[in-house]
Amino acid sequence: MSFDAQAPTGPSVVIIGAGVGGLGFAIALKKQLGCHNITIYEKANDVGGTWRDNTYPGCSSDVAVHYYSLSTDLNPRWKGSHGSQPELHAYLKDLTNKHSLRDNIEFNSKFISADWDSARQSYDLVIEDVLTGVTRAASANILISAVGVLAIPKYPTTLPGLSTFKGNAFHSARWDHTVDFRGKRVAVIGNGCSACQFVPRISVDPSVQLVNFVRSPAWMFPETATPYSECSKWIFAHVPGVMRLYRNTLMAMYDSRYLLFVSTWARRKFTEFLKRFMLDAAPAEIHDKIIPNYELGSKRLIVERGDGYLASFRRPNVNMNSDGIAEVTENGILTQKGEHMPFDVIIYATGFDTDKFSYPVRGLKGQSMEEFYDSQGGPTAYLGTTFPGFPNFYALTGPNTCNGHTSVIFLEECQISYCLQLIKPVVQGLASSFAIKMKPTLAYDSWVQRRLSCSLFTQCFSWYRREGSKKISTIFPGPLTLFWWLTRSPQWEHYEVEGGEKWEKQRRMARISRAVGCISLIVFSNWALSPREMIPNTLSRFGTQLLKFPRVPLGTFFQGFA
CATH class of the missing domain: 3.50.50.60 (FAD/NAD(P)-binding domain)
Structure with missing residues (x-):
């Protein structure tokens, strides 16, 4: 007798793209959150993203390959200091097999659009089969964009003829x-x-x-x-x-x-x-x-x-x-x-189009990502990862995340670690959605643009700047260490949470637990460092004061935290 494998349960996570970012995100979801209800839509017939598509002669990484790889999956068998395209592509295929991701990937599936449904707290998706042209519907409680910044080739379309x-x-x-x-x-x-x-x-x-x-x-x-x-x-x-x-x-x-x-x-x-x-x-x-x-x-x-x-x-x-x-x-x-x-x-050899979002996404009130970008004078995001009005939507290598001096893969790992902290309560059923507020987004973007306004990047036009605009929307204004520091933990007050009563209660109890632990540590440290002859007197005074304290039923004390 044979038994079918149990279908994954819980909130669904959809990842767009099976490049290094998409694969890294899926690995982290499985290993760190135990989340298996994951679907990766990949328009091609294989994994790899940039390292699948760019097959020109001599294609290789600019960054040393021991750093240009996932920190969770180091590889001692690299042939040399800089990985070639075939070698990097093979590495990503090995990761896919090692972490059993092929069952989560739908190949030849082009992501067409996403629309947020507030009532159901999920995105309505449209997916196209690139082999037949037939579209189908899908849904996602959490949507991850991992298409990468160098995904759409840019042609000199203004060139006559x-x-x-x-x-x-x-x-x-x-x-x-x-x-x-x-x-x-x-x-x-x-x-x-x-x-x-x-x-x-x-x-x-x-x-x-x-x-x-x-x-x-x-x-x-x-x-x-x-x-x-x-x-x-x-x-x-x-x-x-x-x-x-x-x-x-x-x-x-x-x-x-x-x-x-x-x-x-x-x-x-x-x-x-x-x-x-x-x-x-x-x-x-x-x-x-x-x-x-x-x-x-x-x-x-x-x-x-x-x-x-x-x-x-x-x-x-x-x-x-x-x-x-x-x-x-x-x-x-x-x-x-x-x-x-x-x-x-x-x-x-004219680079890539980094100005526009790769596909239509609509959030609260039906606003599209392009409309949001236009309202801000160019691509804008909080920490280059989350967007106001787009609950449970996260983007890798979003606006103002790129750098010209170090590894973009470690940058994506910083983003993944940050996103997992926001996704965890949703996967655990403690909240329905998180959405960054507009005020902190604008404050962060103002800080980014203020730092960039006095930098070298204003001196000429490049792919770091939005075409036809003075806004620098691609580069991050600091070392990667600074980005790691900023993304180490969410500032929860910057987010609007839906259906998060259980999560809020859990956070309150965690704060109480930490407070009790700190008080206990202080009392124990005071006791341990006090002269031994003072301890009985101290305990006696403490007991006397305790007897004077009004008696409150224990259930009443915890009622305020329920």
Whole structure:
């Protein structure tokens, strides 16, 4: 006789996206809260998010991989200091199997919309099957957005003639592996992190004629990716504490880079170092095109490894063009100086769209997230995680959470830890929903914008700022240590709670318990430190005073806390 597995019970949790954030959140829900009523909607047919989608040649992490991984699942078997895309994707698939998450994931399921129902204290969801196009309804008491900030490729849509090009054209985040680059004329538009990783790889073939169109140069930082020896891997795996200590050392090292944003002296010295490095690495004919005219730190710092991006321009088949693009034609690109350059392939390395929310979400009174953003002059959230008017809705890497100097994965872990404290009473049935109030949200956003207003990030436009706005809506104004401190515990008075009578009672009793414990500790400490001959007299006086105290039935005393 066979028995069906018991269906998960209790409030339902829906996570949008099976990338590192979504998987990390699900793992934390299972391990820390014992919550198993979890559904992860993933539009693709596999887990991995960014590390599944970005498959361009040379794709790897900018941050050392022992820090660019979950703190709950350290891996002693990394091949080297920086993880490659295949290795990171394999790590996420291993996590999925290790924590039995595949049963919680619905693949090929695109999240369409969510609408809050106050009466039922849940979100009404619409999900689309990407294979058939059929939509279905679902619901969630708790909704987690884990789509990531780098999920939607951004194309230069304002560029005339974009759709007229008859050759192969694709975004670097959606790499077309069917294209054979041998003997082709290739245009790469953009010089961000992705371009700096794949340009050296595809141009190593001398038959490929590559031109990189650069609108503005970027500061580049030399960092060596070193392989780990078998001895190092053995130590990481078998010597207790070594891998954790190494990770913590990396955390401190990366967060110390925030000094570049706040110390004029450190920034000046580091700028001089970077200038020397960049001019030494690049050929003389492009020296006038590679040094930025903005201060170090106001845009993202690009990592340059070994004989990488700058050194690739020493190859006779690689050139840089900074004339600007007037339009895309049927068979090439027309520059703003009137030169027409023929191409067979155009690769858009133009980043991601970080301004808009990825899907429609409506909260209290039917207000959408986009309408809320517009009312605040740009993306706004409390601690980049919760939004006023959207109960039980939490976002990873929300507004003003990103940083340009350290690990975004640890940042997401800080957010997950914070959210779990808000989710726990709902999962336990002690409350129905939590929603951040408007006043603390505006106060927090004012603090963020005030700190950013006197920072380097105001000196130029970048993806850190909302397009067409002066509001800086992406970057966090401080080191990651500060964000960890702010998210270590919720300030409960900042939240509106529905159906939380049991939770409030539990909190009152916890406060009483702590107070009794503190008083007991003080009395015991006083007794332990008092001369022994004073103890009988002290107890005698205490007993006399106790007899004078009005007698109150014990039930009456606790009645006020019921």
